[in-house]
Amino acid sequence: MSAPVKIAVSNGTTNGATNGNTNGALNGATNGATQEVNGADLKKMKNANPPKVYIGSPHKEFNPSSNDSMDGNQFPADPLQCRIEPYSPYNSCTYEIVQSVAEFLLSRVTIRPKIGIICGSGMDGTTGCLADALTDSTSFPYETIPYFPTPTVPGHMGRLVFGYLGDVPVMCMQGRFHYYEGYPLWKCAMPVRVMKLVGVTHLLASNAAGGLNNNYKVGDIMIIKDHINLLGFAGNNPLMGPNDERFGPRFPAINRAYDYSVRRMAKAVASEMNINNIVHEGVYSVVGGPSFETIAEIRMLAALGVDAVGMSTVHEVITARHCGMTSFAFSLITNKSVTDYESYEEPNHAEVIDMGKHREPVLKEFIARLVKKIEHDRQQSK
Numbered sequence: 076m077s078a079p080v081k082i083a084v085s086n087g088t089t090n091g092a093t094n095g096n097t098n099g100a101l102n103g104a105t106n107g108a109t110q111e112v113n114g115a116d117l118k119k120m121k122n123a124n125p126p127k128v129y130i131g132s133p134h135k136e137f138n139p140s141s142n143d144s145m146d147g148n149q150f151p152a153d154p155l156q157c158r159i160e161p162y163s164p165y166n167s168c169t170y171e172i173v174q175s176v177a178e179f180l181l182s183r184v185t186i187r188p189k190i191g192i193i194c195g196s197g198m199d200g201t202t203g204c205l206a207d208a209l210t211d212s213t214s215f216p217y218e219t220i221p222y223f224p225t226p227t228v229p230g231h232m233g234r235l236v237f238g239y240l241g242d243v244p245v246m247c248m249q250g251r252f253h254y255y256e257g258y259p260l261w262k263c264a265m266p267v268r269v270m271k272l273v274g275v276t277h278l279l280a281s282n283a284a285g286g287l288n289n290n291y292k293v294g295d296i297m298i299i300k301d302h303i304n305l306l307g308f309a310g311n312n313p314l315m316g317p318n319d320e321r322f323g324p325r326f327p328a329i330n331r332a333y334d335y336s337v338r339r340m341a342k343a344v345a346s347e348m349n350i351n352n353i354v355h356e357g358v359y360s361v362v363g364g365p366s367f368e369t370i371a372e373i374r375m376l377a378a379l380g381v382d383a384v385g386m387s388t389v390h391e392v393i394t395a396r397h398c399g400m401t402s403f404a405f406s407l408i409t410n411k412s413v414t415d416y417e418s419y420e421e422p423n424h425a426e427v428i429d430m431g432k433h434r435e436p437v438l439k440e441f442i443a444r445l446v447k448k449i450e451h452d453r454q455q456s457k
């Protein structure tokens with residue numbers, strides 16, 4: 076690994092790009108900062124060239140070299156120069172940095188979403204994915220966003236899309252960050268804090284998962300009602316390190332992580348769509364990955380009451396709850412967890428992606444209807 080290089084980043088002063096939609100969080104000047112960037116990583120990120128696909132209509136892709144910012148907040152011309160030191164186990168992404176990223180985005184889109192969506196493996200791919208359904212959309216490839224991590228997993232597109240799902244404004248992460256990619260959990264979850272400071276109040280996350288519950292079939296949907304944070308048991312949590320109270324308290328409660336009323340709405344959506352037979356509610360457990368689980372591990376998880384196992388979401392939901400966002404998540408059961416020593420079956424990423432693509436139309440409708448209900452509920456409770 077090459078030695079980290081220090082890059083001085085002067086963010087200058089912001090100039091009113093934000094509005095009252097941001098819980099009053101985005102109203103100050105941002106500080107200059109010196110960040111450490113790993114040279115080898117930078118090179119890799121520069122070489123990453125995400126495939127261009129058509130999304131929504133009309134659609135605009137942010138181009139950092141063009142002059143299309145509305146306020147011109149002061150970042151170096153090359154967004155890759157704004158990266159956070161990659162491997163610190165403790166959060167080195169300050170409130171001010173998150174604030175400056177939110178301002179960067181808000182000054183380049185007119186849309187003010189209250190709902191943020193994270194697409195899981197296979198659900199954020201190249202065609203027919205949820206982001207495709209967004210209209211009046213603007214996308215930001217992750218490597219064009221200052222301080223953003225960049226994804227390394229096949230099946231994860233790697234861009235942030237703002238647009239309308241039906242007539243509801245949303246922002247959508249097409250591709251997420253996993254611990255096994257080498258990112259600390261706080262960094263995997265950093266985009267959730269960006270959503271918060273953009274003004275998002277509701278997080279809706281999806282993931283691909285292995286099914287342990289014998290009643291689940293491949294292709295089923297599991298509304299997550301609770302999680303077992305195995306990484307947390309091992310002393311790893313996205314909130315480790317110094318706590319900034321502007322995000323939330325040192326010791327946040329997490330027992331109501333998966334909002335009861337949104338779960339009820341999701342079940343109502345399943346009834347409307349006549350898919351109750353494939354929709355369940357259960358407990359998700361996160362493992363570190365990238366290796367899938369052994370049979371003994373799966374048996375242990377089943378004994379603990381786990382219905383589905385995956386490698387994401389929990390760090391995002393903890394981060395969202397910490398900063399007061401309402402959160403909801405569901406798993407697409409992409410494979411059955413193997414529990415039998417005689418079995419020749421092996422889970423693999425290709426089947427995970429294929430099942431995500433296969434279920435895309437149903438999931439798209441499920442999410443669109445749920446988003447509409449959340450927005451309606453939000454308007455009613457104003």
Ligand SMILES: O=P(O)(O)O[C@@H]1C[C@H](O)[C@@H](CO)O1
Pocket residue numbers: 194195196197228251253281282283284364385386387388423424427
């Ligand atoms: O991002 P998610 O949790 O949907 O992705 C799952 C976990 C691994 O990234 C991958 C394994 O196939 O799918």
